[in-house]
Amino acid sequence: MTDVATEAFDLNGGEPLPAGHFYDVVDDLRAKHRWYWNQCGPGYWVLTRYQDIREAFQTPEIFSNESIVPVDPDPAYRFLPSLTDPPEHMKYRTPLLRWLSPKAVQGYMPFVRENAVALIDSFIASGRVEFLSGFAEILPARLLTFLLSLPVSEAEFFRDCALRLRDTVSRAGEQSTAVAAMGDLKSYFTEVVADHRRSPRDPATDFIASLLEARIDDRAFDDEEVLDTLMTLSFGSLDTTKSVMSWAMWHLATHQDDREWLVRDPGIIPSALEEILRAYPIVSMGRKVKQDVDFHGCPMKKGDMVMLNQYSANRDPEVFDDPRQVKLDRSPNRHVAFGSSEHRCAGSHLARAEIQVVIEEWHRRIPVYRVTEGTEVRATASHIESLDLSWS
Ligand code: HEM
Numbered sequence: 001m002t003d004v005a006t007e008a009f010d011l012n013g014g015e016p017l018p019a020g021h022f023y024d025v026v027d028d029l030r031a032k033h034r035w036y037w038n039q040c041g042p043g044y045w046v047l048t049r050y051q052d053i054r055e056a057f058q059t060p061e062i063f064s065n066e067s068i069v070p071v072d073p074d075p076a077y078r079f080l081p082s083l084t085d086p087p088e089h090m091k092y093r094t095p096l097l098r099w100l101s102p103k104a105v106q107g108y109m110p111f112v113r114e115n116a117v118a119l120i121d122s123f124i125a126s127g128r129v130e131f132l133s134g135f136a137e138i139l140p141a142r143l144l145t146f147l148l149s150l151p152v153s154e155a156e157f158f159r160d161c162a163l164r165l166r167d168t169v170s171r172a173g174e175q176s177t178a179v180a181a182m183g184d185l186k187s188y189f190t191e192v193v194a195d196h197r198r199s200p201r202d203p204a205t206d207f208i209a210s211l212l213e214a215r216i217d218d219r220a221f222d223d224e225e226v227l228d229t230l231m232t233l234s235f236g237s238l239d240t241t242k243s244v245m246s247w248a249m250w251h252l253a254t255h256q257d258d259r260e261w262l263v264r265d266p267g268i269i270p271s272a273l274e275e276i277l278r279a280y281p282i283v284s285m286g287r288k289v290k291q292d293v294d295f296h297g298c299p300m301k302k303g304d305m306v307m308l309n310q311y312s313a314n315r316d317p318e319v320f321d322d323p324r325q326v327k328l329d330r331s332p333n334r335h336v337a338f339g340s341s342e343h344r345c346a347g348s349h350l351a352r353a354e355i356q357v358v359i360e361e362w363h364r365r366i367p368v369y370r371v372t373e374g375t376e377v378r379a380t381a382s383h384i385e386s387l388d389l390s391w392s
Contacts, residue, residue, distance in 0.1 A: 004299065005036040011046065011284060011307060012071055016378035016385050019250055023280075026311045027324070035298040041071035044286065044305035045298060050316035050336070052296055053308045056287060057341035060085050062295075063287035063306060065343060070286035070307040077182060079235065080228040082343065089342055092229065095214035095221075096346050099147065099207050105349045111146045112354050115139055116361045124365060128372060131249055131387040135358075136242040137163070143354060144237055148230070149206045150192070161185045162238035166383070182231070189230045193223055233347075239383070240282060241351050245358055246384040247280035248273065251326060252359075253371050253389055258328055262359070263367045269359050272328040273352060277314075278335035279326045282382040284310045285339060310336050311381065366391050 009025060017025075029036070030048040038046050047053050056063045064085050067073050075083065081092035098104060116139055123129040141155035141162065164181030192208065201209040211229055214221045221229075252259040262268055289304045300306065314335045315323040338345035345351070369391035371377055378385045 005033045006039055007033070007036050007046075008039040010040045011038065011309065011311070011381050012040070012069075013380050013382075016380050019377040019379040019384060022379060022381055023311065023315065023324075026309070027315060030312045030316065034296065038070075038307070042073065042305070044070040044307055045289075045300060046307045046309050046312075047295075047298075048309055048312045048316075050313040050319045053310065053313040053336065054340050056295070056306065056308050057285075057336070057339060057343075060341065062290055062293055063308075064290045065089070066288045067305065068286050070284075070305045072286075073288060073303070073305045076179075077231070078228050079232040080225060081346075082232055082236075086342065091216045092225070093342075093346060095211060096229070096233075099210070100346050100350055102349045102353075105353045108143065108146060108350070109353055109357055112139070112143055112357050113361060115142050116358050117365075120362060120365050127392055128388065128390045131389050132242065132246055132384065133386075136245045136249075137238075139245075139358065140238050140241040140354070143350075144234060147237075147350075148208055148233070149201070157188065158185075158234060158238060161234070162242075165235060166239055185231060185234060186227060189227050190223075192230075193226055236345070237347055237350070241354060243282040243383050244277060244280070244351065245355055246387050247282065248276045248355065248359060249362070249389065250371070250377055250384055250387055251276060251280070252363075253369055253387075255326065258326065259363075259367075261328060263363050266360055266363070268328050269356050270352070271331070271333075273355055273359065274333045274335065275326055275328050275330050277337035278320070278330070278333055279314070279323075281310045281314045281335070281337040283337075284308065284312075284381070285343075310339070368392075 007029060009029065034049055034052065035045060035047050038044055047056060065083055066085070067075050068082055069075065081089050084092055119135050119138060123134055129135065137159050138155065141158040142152055144158055145152045145155050161181045161184055164177045166178065193212070196208055196212055203210040203213045208230070211221060211226045216225070252262065262272055285308050287306050287308060289300045289302055289306060291302050293300050314320070314337060317323050338348040369389050372388040372390040375388040377387055
């Protein structure tokens with residue numbers, strides 16, 4: 001790799017920086033390179049421009065979902081439908097869609113609203129909360145139990161697994177905790193699936209029961225397929241939603257004009273959330289190269305991993321005016337925070353609706369707040385580490 005541009009910046013995790021600084025690094029790397037080889041972990045290519053990234057997302061015959069974690073080219077796990085390519089992919093994705101459609105999602109919102117309000121009420125009088133542990137880790141875990149018709153008391157278990165799972169996709173080489181958490185989650189779901197087999201539920205109203213009836217070609221999903229789907233739903237819904245909520249609250253705590261705008265005019269919340277998703281994207285997907293290819297000059301070899309750097313795409317000045325500026329009413333706003341392919345986030349409607357409810361209910365109750373004096377907000381590529389908020 002002597003004749004190509006190389007860098008060594010940990011885009012998957014790395015040491016936390018003051019919140020927002022990571023994106024400065026990404027902007028610098030885009031300005032320097034259209035693509036480069038990142039020497040972190042086993043090494044992987046990084047595409048930095050919006051158009052190239054969209055093109056790669058939409059070319060699965062070259063950029064395969066066999067692995068989606070740049071530092072993990074040969075995963076020991078099989079998230080479904082994530083780690084499949086066409087034509088298999090749609091067969092695994094379709095059974096999820098009716099549970100995650102805009103209409104279905106509206107049916108979950110009373111639960112979300114009630115729980116969001118209860119959480120806020122539990123700490124509002126104290127005038128202070130660490131937002132991640134006091135709110136953002138809890139609500140998505142409760143919602144997952146609701147979605148899967150599991151007892152809400154299991155939310156603590158999901159929350160704990162999500163915290164331990166994070167290392168799977170972040171720091172290469174520190175995976176033992178994550179592997180144990182994945183094992184715990186899989187054992188848990190194995191029991192749940194066995195229980196569903198013993199005492200069948202109604203597939204019209206129970207997500208897991210419907211997965212047990214899902215068909216692939218001329219046969220039903222086997223238990224492993226059901227388990228690998230449930231793993232994706234857990235893994236895909238917890239840390240992601242938590243992180244976007246945290247970035248939204250950090251931005252609004254530190255940008256008084258935006259916060260006042262949103263309190264004055266809650267109708268701006270859907271557009272504001274799109275802009276938060278654009279400006280603070282929290283995942284960057286990997287793909288595995290299926291054949292030797294010269295991709296806009298980048299000499300990729302079969303088996304190489306590539307990061308389609310969504311952090312970078314969403315801030316590409318060729319596509320977004322003044323990309324470093326957060327504009328709550330930005331339009332158009334064709335960000336790729338949820339991806340840009342057949343694998344586009346299946347839970348995007350749910351994530352959006354949930355976070356919008358949170359923003360609405362929080363600002364109805366706590367319109368003025370700040371990052372607590374004397375606390376520092378640090379973040380890795382995707383995660384705010386902690387966010388201490390205060391109000392009076
Ligand atoms: C704001 C929060 C979220 C973000 C930023 C996010 C982001 C993403 C991204 C970028 C992908 C695309 C992967 C690819 O191209 O390979 C994805 C896939 C997926 N997400 Fe999300 N996600 C979020 C929340 C959720 C939620 C709440 C759920 C479900 C309850 C969910 C379920 C899924 C599933 C099942 C896939 C796999 C889709 C497929 O491979 O066809 N996500 N997500």
